[in-house]
Amino acid sequence: MEAAFAEMPLALFSTLAPMGAGAFVILAAAFLTAKLDAEALGRIDRLTAIPVAFVIVGFIAAFFHLASPANAFGVFAGLGSSPLSNEIAAGVVFCVVMVVYWAWALTGKMPEGVRKGLAVVLAVLALVFALFTGMAYMIDTIASWNTLAGPVQILGYALVGGAALGVLVLALAGCADELKAGSLKTAVLAVLVVGLVCGIGGLAAQAMAANGLENALYSGADMVSSALMVIVAGVVCLVASGVCDVFAVRGGGASAVVGMGVGAAVLAVAGILLMRLAFYAMQVSVGLSMLL
Amino acid sequence: MIDTNVSRRTFLKTGGALGALAVAGGGAVAADSLFGSGVADAVAAPEEKVTWGHCAINCPGRCALKMHVKDDEIAWVDTHTSPDATFDTPQARACLRGRTYRRWANSPDRISYPMKRVEGTKRGEGKYERISWDEAIDLAASKLKEVIEKHGNEAVYVPYATGVSATTSRPFNRFLNLVGGYLNFYNSYSTAQISCITPYMYGSKNNGGSSLSSGEDAKLILCFGSSPTETRQGGLTTHYDWVHMRERTGAKIYMIEPRFNDSNFGHSEEWLPINPGTDAALVAALGHELIKNGQTDEEFLHTYCVGYDEETMPEAYQGKNMSYKDYIMGTGYDKVEKTPEWAAPITGIPAERIRALADEIATTKPVYVVQGWGPQRRSNGEWTAWAIMALPCLIGQVGLPGTSNGTREARNSPSLSSLPAGTNPVKASIPCFLFTDAIDHGPEMTAKNAGVKNADALKTGIKYMINYAGNCLTNQHSDINKAHEILADESKCEFILGIDTVMCDSMNYSDVVLPDLFRFENDSQIATGSDWGYIITGTPATSPKFERKSAYEMAAMLADKFGVKDQFTEGKTEQEWIRELYDKSREKDAKLPPYEEMQEMGVYTREYPHIVSMQKFREDPAANALTTPSGKIEIFSEKLLKDTEGWELQDGDTLKGMDTLPPLPVYIPEWEGVETTTEEHPLVLSGFHYRGRIHSSWGFIPELKEVNPMEAWINPADAEPRGIKHGDTVHVTNDRGTIELYAKVTPRVVPGTVAVSQGAWWDGDVHAGKDGVDKGGSINTLTTQRPSPLSKGNPQHTNICEVKKA
Amino acid sequence: MTHYAFHFDGTRCTGCKTCEMACKDYKDLGLGVAYRKVYEVTLGETKKADDGTFASTCVSYPLSLACNHCENPACVKVCPTGAMHQDADTGLVSVDADKCIGCGYCHMACPYNAPKVDREKGHSVKCDGCKERVAAGEKPVCVEACPARALDFGPVDAMSKLGEQADIAPLPAKSYTSPNLYVKPSKDAKPAGDASAKVVNPLEVM
Structure with missing residues (x-):
């Protein structure tokens, strides 16, 4: 498990960017x-800085993982063949649309239709980005990672972590009542449930796959057992984050809702980060590769 | 220690650029270049030159080093090789260590200036300050004069040291012989026991084994305690010879060893695991089966040997049940029949396996028996080596193609003359292993209690030592903590002059340290070989850096202080000596090419036919009698009894109930061995040679240490009850100290035995004594200074210990 | 177009690491980086019975391994920048330091533990088959260094006659990358993909 901590920058990236x-x-x-009035929208737009910051900090963390960040502009050379190029491309497309959207929104002059349209596009791009991030680890020489459980996990983390951040933004923007309203509440809960199922289910599936693998250096079962406590802690945090969200959408005093939002976000970061570290700890190559 | 290399890089860069400019031409050109494009060219594209050199450490490998040199700096180390070489092409390829010479030569730890021990510090603390050459030589010479005046030349000693070998690498002995001489030593740390016993059995001449290549003609090879690929890793020696022979021979091979060594790699069917120190018991049991089944070669034994049975006993010992057969069949000595059932629990080899092996030995011909030097480096080593040599005699497998005489394999080498040492006026000689005793209580040492030769007793203790390229003061000696106590006491040995390239642990006991050059920084020549013979002729790879000098120059400077410089040098530089010595060698060996050609080719190789040990003796034992008293092979040695008459023995030196040393190859349980473990120290501890070092040389090179970690090999059966897992840090402890290293939990070592490679650099607190922890993992922290009974040699593989998780 | 391959003769290799250290000297590699490594595989038991006698099923063998310059290199496939590339003429795989971002993907993907990110140098590093030596008619420095003559290097056609393609544990099945390594295994050796054949010296090779 210790070796996985060396992958902290990547764990941070794959935690923060999908969440944002x-x-x-x-x-x-x-x-x-x-139904959000202009003032509420304005508050939401300013608070959108939070998910934007998550995405950017995530990318910065990834950047620091590189030994030669100066050459980073070359990463698109492998587009189509290198899963990493594909991931970065998906991330960059998302970021560009995000920045355009946010800058436009901050002007306060974004037509409602455009906002809705761009937000839906961003939501779809976010999920695509999450899937590509997960797919970046599907390398046929790393048997324990070469499974759809990887992208499913990141998709789940994007949804659970995204729900927590989204709820936090809305709570801070004073939209507790809107959150409580039927259809948004249903949407948040739906996102949450799908996210928890994908995230926890994906990691569990991956752990089970790794558990049965073995190579000349170590057995997957040993790696899974050494990561087990981290997995359990991560799952507990993730579920707790969901519970906070549930409390937040059930309503209450504004500060209580904000508190729940903050709790959900913090627990989501902790939970996803732990689960990401566990993921790195369960790398079972078909041959002689290991972390470090 | 002072940092002697602060400005090394800067200095070299400057030196290099200026050097290149100087090469570029005369003053006008250089001046022009300073302002023109010439500077860039001169600096950017230094010419690469290639020089030959040789490894000079104590390994017969003598690897060929082909130095690629840029800017007066070694860029990389190539060797004697070519892309078109086949499996059969003889090339003296350097081993892994030879390939790291650049790192040693350029090490930040390299000694660059003369130094003296900082006043107020103790020997062993390793604190030194830079001094001038004048001061250093003055100090060393004046102390030497003082000691000679006060105690006589017998108080001067040149300890066993093997860090440098070449035709001119012993200048200090030559110098000392010009000023009255020094106390001699005999033996070596490599072969004390076997070198002592072999002449008793086979005589002192023509007693060597067959070449490994002769194994090609064998049908069965029994290899006792040897790892030819690890002990002589590089050059054109046994690493290559072993691999080559194994591929060419049709023989079945047994490696009889407590450790599945690296020579066994990939050939596990060859490993016959045995308890350390019990080979003589195995041989006795094999002998028992051979005798019982009438499978001994009686004709050979009766024609060529003495002492096998009653009939062949020396007259004075007949009728006393003192033959080897009497020992084996239980009619003499301890009266125990040496059945396979007797040997099984001692050796760890099941009785039925011993029977099967005896039958295989008896029914296969030719049988090639060979031993390494591990079995003999033990408290019972003289008898263990002897027993292994007796085995081929029992079946008459000596002196015929495809056989050997049970000693170590033969080595071929062209013969080169060395710098004449002169004649030593001092005749007394001590076993090299007892030098600490000679420092501590020299005058108590006698011929009968300490193997003093050419004198009944020593007149004085050792008061002055010149330790040239040696790490045997502590690290490669035994009981390092005890050695420290003796050496640190300046009232005993009054002065130690140390000469080396880096500060190994022994150097830390020097009063003055002088900075040596490598042989590849000098002209140098050396001859060596195994199946093939070869000579390497080297020229300096780089100029001498800083204030380093050759040992020859240093000895000449000392000689100058005594007014004997002219006698020492005979007006010749070292280079001129090498040349002259070579020309002398050529007079005796007309096939050798002229010196210039030797320099040009770097490595000169020579093919030899397969050597068959003692072939002439086998063909005609009367005409080619051995140099033993009987002229025959002595399985029983009357001479041994006479030589050791009146010797003071200690408990465990001989068989129970005997008051002499055994005159035949019996099994004596080791003092600290499989039969003598204790509750406190229930495991046997045995050393071995490791690929990462040759003895302690290279023991400080980080790149080698990284991939050759210090490990205690321990069987899972011993590790598990102690809660020790593979890779854990463990402490190996006995009455003499504690070492720290990693555990290698492996089925490659027999249960009950822990194996630790020898030569790691001691790394502990000099003031802590035996309660301290040697984090370097040097096995000699745990070995004893008690010598083996007959040769007075180092029994460094005879130890017991306990292992615990650190 | 001649693609090159290594040959490893497991019946000769004694695990001495001369290949590794010769390479490190020639390529001037410091601590923590080696382009060729020697793996020890050990299986079985050596037991002592109640009567004090031994029975051993121990088998042990070394494998000297560098980059196999695979026909279908995993490292090249995952490289986002194209820094890790295969020479079309020689098949030798090497790193373009000017392009490499040091993401470590090649290290993760390679099942032969060949590339590694050297953070000091700022890019991935690995065996390049001593391409300049090969171009000059020499063999890689490791091959010419071997005291036991257990290594060889040459055109795939020639090397493939000397052994089976990478069929030795601890290596994975050749199907992943089609490695240009042809092995003559010792009697002790286990086939590729045999998970019972553990690397017992991780400290020395990872």
Whole structure:
């Protein structure tokens, strides 16, 4: 398990960026279902800085993982063949649309239709980005990673983490009542449930796959057992984050809702980060590769 | 220690650029270049030159080093090789260590200036300050004069040291012989026991084994305690010879060893695991089966040997049940019949396996029996080596093609003359292993209690030592903590002059340290070989850096202080000596090419036919009698009894109930061995040679240490009850100290035995004594200074210990 | 177009690591980086019975391994920048340091533990088959260094006559990358993909 901590920058990236991206799913849902006045929209737009920051900090973390960040502009050379190029491309497309959307929204002059349309596009791009991030680890020489459980996990983290961030943004923007309203609440809960199922189910599936693998250096079962406590802690945090979200959408005093939102976000970061570290710890190559 | 290399890089860069400019031409050109494009060219494209050199460490490998040199700096180390070489092409390829010479030569730890021990510090603390050459030589010479005046030349000693070998690598002995001489030593740390016993059995001449290549003609090869690929890793020696022979021979091979060594790799069917120190018991049991089944070669034994049975006993010992057969069949000595059932629990080899092996030995011909030097480096080593040599005699497998005489394999080498040492006026000689005793209580050492030769007793203790390229003061000696106590006491040995390239642990006991050059930084020549013979002729790869000098120059400077410089040098430089010595060698060996050609080719190789040990003796034992008293092979040695008459023995030196040393190859349980473990120290501890070092040389090179970690090999059966897992840090402890290293939990070592490679650099607190922890993992922290009974040699593989998780 | 391959003769290799250290010297590699490594595989038991006698099923063998310059290199496939590339003429796989971002993907993907990110140098590093030596008619420095003559290097056609393609544990099945390594295994050796054949010296090779 210790070796996985060396992958902290990548764990941070794959925690923060999908979370930030996933928040736009909730925002899109809010724009589509809730009646928000201009002031509320303005507050939401300013607070959108939070998911934007998550995405950017995530990318910065990934950047620091590189030994020669200066050459980073070359990463698109492998587009189509290198899963990493594909991931970065998906991330960059998402970021570009995100920045365009956010800058436009901050002007306060974004037509409602455009907002809704762009938010939906962003939500879809976020999920695509999450899937590509997960697919980046599907390498046929790393048997324990070469499974759809990888992208499913990241998709789940984007949804659960995105729900937490989205709820936090809306709560801070004073939209507790809107959150409580039927259709947004349903949407948030739906996102949450799908996310938890994908995230936890994906990691569990991956752990089970790794458990049966073995190579000349170590057995997957040993790696899974050494990561087990981290997995359990991560799952507990993730579920707790969901519970906070549930409390948040059930309503209450504004500060209580904000508190729940903050709790959900913090627990989501902790839970996803732990689960990501566990993922790195369960790398079972078909041959002689290991972390470090 | 002072940092002697602060400005090394800067200095070299400057030196290189200026050097290149100087090469570019005369003053006008250089001046022009300073302002023109010439500077860039001169600096950017230094010419690469290639020089030959040789490894000079104590391994017969003598690897060929082909130095690629840029800017007066070694860029990389190539060797004697070519892309078109086949499996049969003889090339003296350097081993892994030879390929790291650049790292040693350029090490930040390299000694660059003369130094003296900082006043107020103790020997062993390793604190030194830079001094001038004048001061260093003055100090060393004046102390030497003082000691000679006060105690006589017998108080001067040149300890056993093997860090440098070449035709001119012993200048200090030559110098000392010009000023009255020094106390001699005999034996070596490599072969004390076997070198001592072989002449008793086979005589002192023509007693060597067959070449490994002769194994090609064998049908069965029994290899006792040998790892030819690890002990002589590089060059054109036994690593290559072993691999080559194994592929060419049709023989079945047994490696009889407590450790599945690296020579066994990939050939596990060859491993016959045995308890360490019990080979003589195995041979006795094999002998028992051969005798019982009438499978001994009686004709050979009766024609060529003495002491096998009553009939062949020396007259004075007949009728006393003192033959080897009496020992084996239980009619003499301990009266125990040496059945396979007797040997099984001692050796760890099941009785039925011993029977099967005896039958295989008896029914297969030719049988090639060979031993390494591990079995003999033990408290019972003289008898263990002897027993292994007796085995081929029992079946008459000596002196015929495809056989050997049970000693180590033969080595071929062209013969080169060395710098004449002169004649030593001091005749007394001590076993090299007892030098700490000679420092501590020299005058108590006698011929009968300490193997003093050419004198009944020593007149004085050792008071002055010149330790040239040696790490045997502590690290490669035994009981390092005890050695420290003796050496640190300046009232005993009054002065130690150390000469080396880096500060190994023994150097830390020097009062003055002088910075040596490598042989590849000098002209140098050396001859060696195994199945093939070869000579390497080297020229300096780089100029001498800083204030380093050759040992020859140093000895000449000392000689100058005594007014004997002219006698020492005879007006010749070292280069001129090498040349002259070579020309002398050529007079005796007309096939050798002229020196210039030797320099040009770097490596000169020579093919030899397969050597068959003692072939002439086998053909005609009367005309080619051995140099033993009987002229025959002595399985029983009357001479041994006479030589050791009146010797003071210690408990465990001989068989129970005997008051002499055994005159035949019996099994004596080791003092600290499989039969003598204790509750406190229930495991046997045995050393071995490791690919990462040759003895302690290279023991400080980080790149080698990284991929050759210090490990205690321990069987899972011993590790599990102690909660030790593979890779854990463990402490190996006995009464003499504690070492720290990793556990290698492996089925490659027999249960009950822990194997630790020898030569790691001691790394502990000099003030802690035996309660301290040697984090370097040097096995000699745990070995004893008690010598083996007959040769007075180092029994460094005879130890017991306990292992615990650190 | 001649693609090159290594040959490893497991019946000769004694695990001495001369290949590894010769390479490190020639390529001037410091601590923590080696382009060729020697793996020890050990299986079985050596037991002592109640009567004090031994029975051993121990088998042990070394494998010297560098980059196999695979026909279908996993490292090249995953490289996002094209820094990791295969020479069309020689098949030798090497790193273009000017393009490499040091993401470590090649290291993760390679099942032969060949590439590694050297953070000091700022890019991925690995065996390049000593391409300049090969171009000059020499063999890689490791091959010419071997005291036991257990390594060889040459055109795939010639090397493939000397052994089976990478069929030795601890290596994975050749199907993943089609490695240009042809092995003559010792009697002790286990076939590729045999998970019972563990690398017992991780400290020395990872």
